[in-house]
Amino acid sequence: MNIIMVIALIFILAVYVSNRTAAKANGNLLLGVTLPSQALNDKAVNGIVKKYRLAHSLNTIAFLALTVPVLFMYEYLSLLLIYLLLWISALFYLNQIIFNKYFSELYALKRKNEWWAGTQNIISVDTEVSRLKNTFMLSGNWFAFPFVMSMLPIIYAATESPRVSFWVTAIAGMTTVIFYFLIYLVINKIRTKTYSENTKINLALNHVFKREWSRCLVVLAVISSCFFAAMLFILRGNEFTPFINAIIMVFAFLIIFVPVIISYNKIRDVRNKILLLENETVYTDDDQFWQGGLYNNPNDSNTFVEKRAGYGLTVNIASRGGKILIASIIPAVILWLGLAVYLLPLDFGTVILNISKQTATINAPWNRFAFSADEIRDVSLTYNFPAAGRVNRVSHGRIISGISNVTGYGESNVFVFRGNAPYIVIKLESGRIFLNGSTREETAAFYSELRALLPSR
Secondary structure, three states: OOHHHHHHHHHHHHHHHHHHHOOOOEOOEEOOEEOOHHHOOOHHHHHHHHHHHHHHHHHHHHHHHOOHHHHHOOOOHHHHHHHHHHHHHHHHHHHHHHHHHHHHHHHHHHHHHOOOOOOOEEEOHHHHHHHHOOOOOOOHHHHHHHHHHHHHHHHHHHHHOOOHHHHHHHHHHHHHHHHHHHHHHHHHHOOOOOOOOOHHHHHHHHHHHHHHHHHHHHHHHHHHHHHHHHHHHHHOOOOOOHHHHHHHHHHHHHHHHHHHHHHHHHHHHHHHHHHHHHHOOEEEOHHHHHOOOOEOOOOOOOOEEEOOOOOOEEEEOOOHHHHHHHHHHHHHHHHHHHHHHHHHHHHHOOOEEEEEOOEEEEEEOOEEEEEEHHHEEEEEEEOOOOOEEEEEEEEEOOEEEEEEEEOOOEEEEEEEEOOOOOEEEEEEOOOEEEEOOOOHHHHHHHHHHHHOOOOOO
């Protein structure tokens, strides 16, 4: 059992124990809801708690089973990183879904029975509308960064490479940013939509609509421009397998789909809340700020508050510090995925030898090297690959690619599959190249092609 598996199991156990505490009364708190003492033993309340415990137990069992694939990915770090990110994200997401479901059931039961504990507040539509009145659409200046970022691939393609794939990637990046900007302009011109007879409500809801969609479009433009720039970097010197292409397409779909869903849900939730408040006065206490399983209180300036379920502190996502912390998750996820994409060619890439017009070109993950037949002094085979220290190379799992300090040979260009003897040693005027294929047959074919370049003796 590898260390990643052990960490995953400990992590699930910690989440399980933390979630179980929510099902036990902590003073007047149960499932994050404040209840009077007489309600804690209510039959309907106990029924909700039992359903919550069962749901979390089943969720824990499911995620324990989902740790098994980790055992088969240990040699493929790129896949392991992607899988762990999806696994952790799904665990947290479903954890929040379960908690919010039964929190909402208990909170609805509390409101129905008017089980108010502690200070009782009144939320009116005017309070909410006044809070939203300063919600404006983002400025178009926010598109400056993605426009500049999308220009970089075009400049690179124009100056460094005639390859069609480079131009397609570069133009796709620029086109995507322009497309998002055009949608932004369209949304900016949308006339005020009528939701209510109250003008203030209409104004507030239209502000929220434009604000959230403009924010979504800016986020999409930034992510897309960075994605296509990264793709161009990845394409440099790499040949992709269909599997890697499929992974990239899935990732591209997710970076478009997720921000749209988040924005849509936020607009819908705000609209439904405001229209509900218009028709009735809602009595509440601090429980309202814990709906969704997260603490979201714009009236509280504290960044951290004590958890209502589990141990330790949690973030007030409505505070300034909380927004910064939540926003910091995005670059962390991008870096994580960037590392996984970087490692994909090393896990699933290959080494290709092309010979054309007396020039040999070696294409390997993240590296390319070309030399002429006139430079070759000898081509031989060895079954023992010497130790190779890092100089300017990438390596992981199957492949070593780039310049390495090879024992007995000094700095050499190395393009080899680990533990896959024999290895071809190409002696040049300027140094040596170590090369092999993914199979013995491929290595033999490389060897024959290279020997054919040697001058006749």
